[in-house]
Amino acid sequence: xxxxxxxxxxxxxxxxxxxxxxxxxxxxxxxxxxxxxxxxxxxxxxxxxxxxxxxxxxxxxxxxxxxxxxxxxxxxxxxxxxxxxxxxxxxxxxxxxxxxxxxxxxxxxxxxxxxxxxxxxxxxxxxxxxxxxxxxxxxxxxxxxxxxxxxxxxxxxxxxxxxxxxxxxxxxxxxxxxxxxxxxxxxxx
Amino acid sequence: xxxxxxxxxxxxxxxxxxxxxxxxxxxxxxxxxxxxxxxxxxxxxxxxxxxxxxxxxxxxxxxxxxxxxxxxxxxxxxxxxxxxxxxxxxxxxxxxxxxxxxxxxxxxxxxxxxxxxxxxxxxxxxxxxxxxxxxxxxxxxxxxxxxxxxxxxxxxxxxxxxxxxxxxxxxxxxxxxxxxxxxxxxxxx
Numbered sequence: 001x002x003x004x005x006x007x008x009x010x011x012x013x014x015x016x017x018x019x020x021x022x023x024x025x026x027x028x029x030x031x032x033x034x035x036x037x038x039x040x041x042x043x044x045x046x047x048x049x050x051x052x053x054x055x056x057x058x059x060x061x062x063x064x065x066x067x068x069x070x071x072x073x074x075x076x077x078x079x080x081x082x083x084x085x086x087x088x089x090x091x092x093x094x095x096x097x098x099x100x101x102x103x104x105x106x107x108x109x110x111x112x113x114x115x116x117x118x119x120x121x122x123x124x125x126x127x128x129x130x131x132x133x134x135x136x137x138x139x140x141x142x143x144x145x146x147x148x149x150x151x152x153x154x155x156x157x158x159x160x161x162x163x164x165x166x167x168x169x170x171x172x173x174x175x176x177x178x179x180x181x182x183x184x185x186x187x188x189x
Numbered sequence: 190x191x192x193x194x195x196x197x198x199x200x201x202x203x204x205x206x207x208x209x210x211x212x213x214x215x216x217x218x219x220x221x222x223x224x225x226x227x228x229x230x231x232x233x234x235x236x237x238x239x240x241x242x243x244x245x246x247x248x249x250x251x252x253x254x255x256x257x258x259x260x261x262x263x264x265x266x267x268x269x270x271x272x273x274x275x276x277x278x279x280x281x282x283x284x285x286x287x288x289x290x291x292x293x294x295x296x297x298x299x300x301x302x303x304x305x306x307x308x309x310x311x312x313x314x315x316x317x318x319x320x321x322x323x324x325x326x327x328x329x330x331x332x333x334x335x336x337x338x339x340x341x342x343x344x345x346x347x348x349x350x351x352x353x354x355x356x357x358x359x360x361x362x363x364x365x366x367x368x369x370x371x372x373x374x375x376x377x378x
C-alpha cells in the first residue's frame with residue numbers, strides 16, 4: 001500500500017536492533033485518515049471472505065482494527081494481556097513470547113466473544129516473529145472458529161513469522177513489507 | 190445519550206463491588222456502530238472548542254477515542270502504561286492509582302506529541318475515582334497544552350472523580366451517568 005510505505009519512508013525512524021518506530025502516525029500518535037485508508041484496503045482485500053468478526057490484541061492493534069471493523073461493519077474483539085479483575089475466568093488463553101518486551105505473557109479472549117462458525121480476520125500493527133499472531137490464531141481455533149486471514153500494517157520480511165505462517169496456509173496481507181532496516185534505512189520488498 | 194444507556198441496561202452486567210461489565214459491546218468485544226454514534230455525540234458536544242488533538246489511555250479507551258478522532262479529523266494520541274523499549278525516554282509521565290487493578294502505574298506520552306498550543310479533548314471509557322483522567326490532565330498541562338474537556342462513555346456518579354474534577358473547572362461530558370449499581374441494578378442519574 002503506497003500511502004503507508006510513503007509514510008514509513010517519511011516519518012518512520014529506524015533504531016539499532018531492527019527497531020522501526022512509527023510512533024508519530026501509527027502506534028502512539030495516530031493519523032486516523034491513514035487508518036481509514038488502511039481499513040478500506042483490508043476491506044478490499046478480504047471483503048469476499050465472509051468476515052463476521054475482527055480480532056486484534058491490545059494495545060497498538062486496537063485503533064487499526066477499530067477502523068477495519070468499521071469498514072466491515074462487524075464487531076471488534078481485542079485480546080487482553082494478563083489477567084485482570086474485570087475479565088471473566090471463562091476465557092480462551094494462549095502464551096505469547098514478546099521479543100520487543102523480553103517476556104512471555106498470556107493473551108486471553110472471553111469465551112463469550114469467539115464462537116464456532118465465526119469467520120475471523122485478525123488485524124495487527126506489526127508482524128515480525130509472528131508470536132502474537134500465532135497466539136491469536138490459537139485462540140480462534142480453540143473456539144472452533146475459522147481464521148480467514150490476517151491483515152498486518154507492517155511486516156518485517158527479514159524475520160520468519162510471515163513465511164512460517166503462510167507455509168501453514170494462513171492468508172496474510174501486509175500493507176507494507178520491509179526487506180531490510182540495515183544502515184538505518186527502510187528498504188521495502 | 191439514550192443509545193448507550195439502553196445498551197447498558199440491556200447488555201451490561203453488574204458484579205459485586207460496584208463493577209459494571211460492558212465487555213460485550215464496549216471494552217472487550219466492541220460494537221463499532223455504537224462507537225461511531227458515541228464519536229458523533231462527542232463531536233456535537235465539543236465541535237466549537239477548537240479541538241486539535243484527542244488524548245486517551247491504553248487499552249480500553251483507544252477504540253472510542255479512535256472513532257472520536259475520526260469524527261473530529263484530528264490526530265489521536267494514546268498514553269502508554271509502563272515503560273517499554275520502544276518508547277523514547279523523552280516523555281511526560283504521571284502516576285495513576287488504579288482501584289480496579291489495585292496498583293499504581295506510570296502513564297506516559299512522548300514530548301513529541303503534546304505541545305503548547307494544543308487544545309486537547311480527553312476521551313476515556315469510564316470515570317469513577319478520576320485518577321486516570323487526573324493523570325492525563327497532568328500530562329497535558331506539563332506540555333503547556335490546554336484541556337478543553339473530557340468525553341467519558343460511562344461515569345459512575347456515586348464515586349467522586351467527576352464531581353471533584355468539575356469543581357476544578359474541567360468540562361466533563363459523560364454519555365451515560367450512573368447513580369447506583371445497588372442490588373445488581375443499573376440506575377441512571
